[in-house]
Amino acid sequence: MxxxxxxxxxxxxxxxxxxxxxxxxxxxxxxxxxxxxxxxxxxxxxxxxxxxxxxxxxxxxxxxxxxxxxxxxxxxxxxxxxxxxxxxxxxxxxGNAFASPREVAPGAAGAVLVGGGVGGAPLALQRKRFAERGIAHRVLLGFRDRAHTGGLDLFCGSSGALCPEVRLATEDGSQGVQGRVTDLLLPILAGDDAASGVIYTCGPPAMLEAIRALCAEHGVSCELALESPMACGFGACFGCAVPKPGGGFLRLCIDGPVLRGDAVEEVSHAYA
Missing domain, CATH: 2.40.30.10 (Translation factors)
Structure with missing residues (x-):
């Protein structure tokens, strides 16, 4: 260490x-x-x-x-x-990794990264990769309050200032906009060019399910990074199995943890 x-x-x-x-x-x-x-x-x-x-x-x-x-x-x-x-x-x-926007949706021109709590972690690395490759992106982060803004420094530039493409929401309004991170996302999904972007998200199950449902409603492609208790990480124990639409299961450790929104029947609290 x-x-x-x-x-x-x-x-x-x-x-x-x-x-x-x-x-x-x-x-x-x-x-x-x-x-x-x-x-x-x-x-x-x-x-x-x-x-x-x-x-x-x-x-x-x-x-x-x-x-x-x-x-x-x-x-x-x-x-x-x-x-x-x-x-x-x-x-x-x-496990697998996030796909590029055009791998998710062939006509995609950019991306929106949506994180909740410690779920912002993999999105910090994704933002860095997008910046290196010149892929247009925005970042929306949601937290409980100012005291629980863990990982926010991972989205800062070399100057130590928060990157300009990052917007924040806290439930108590102590930092950024008061409300949930989905309150920041909804106007973007309702925009005329929403389908030209891909949503990448990681966070609590309730947030992921809300975003999955919103993206489906607005016809926007998304990728979800899910979490689940895992004993092995190799697909042997089936401890991280999640149901697929139409029946069957996916093992998050080898089929995920990143899944397309339409590959998941529903994001359950049981995954966390």
Whole structure:
């Protein structure tokens, strides 16, 4: 573990992978601390599936991987407590990645990235890739309040200022527009040129389902980065299976975690 810093009430943990390939936006890793990882109060720790928020070359070789973490349980709590120099078991990159706008919709000219809470993490890396490739994009981020704007610094430019294409919404109005991130998205979907863009989104299940339904209603293509408890990350345990329209299941670890909106029957709270 290279570093561990605060980010708007969450933690950004930086790991160094000396051997693995560079991940693409949307892919994830299975993480477990090398020590202090086991049973607590009778509950065993499985590795945690965490998407990548940032990558860059590491000093001494390899890749630095940044992960945005919220201590919501004993596993993520242990990862948030990591100190520099501690070992971490890491497997990845796993799963698929976000497609380019024209791979999703052949006539697409740009994209809108919509994140909620720590779900902004994979979108930060996607925004970086879009900027490198000259793909027009906007970013909409929603948070509970100013104290929970974790990962917002991942959307800042080299000057440290928030990138101009980023708009914010908080439920209490303490930063940005008061309301939900879908309140920022709806006017875009209602615009005449909405179909010329692709929506990329990651966040809480209720937000993803709202965006999936809105995009379907307005005829706009979207990709959803879903999360689910995972024991293996390789498709063997079927712990992350989600229903497909018309029957059958998809395994998020190998068929996802990124899925087209029309490939999902409904985003359920059971996925999280």
């Amino acid at each position: 290279a570093s561990n810093r605060d980010s708007g009430g969450y933690r950004v943990v930086s790991l160094v992978d000396r051997e693995g390939p560079e991940p693409e936006p949307g892919q994830f890793y299975m993480l477990a601390a090398a020590t202090g990882w086991g049973a607590r109060d009778g509950r065993a720790f499985l590795p945690r599936a965490i998407s990548v928020a940032e990558t860059m070359p590491a000093a001494g070789g390899g890749i630095r991987l940044d992960f945005l973490l919220d201590a919501v349980g004993p596993g993520t709590g242990r990862l948030c407590d990591l100190e520099a120099g501690e070992g971490v078991w890491i497997v990845g990159p796993l």
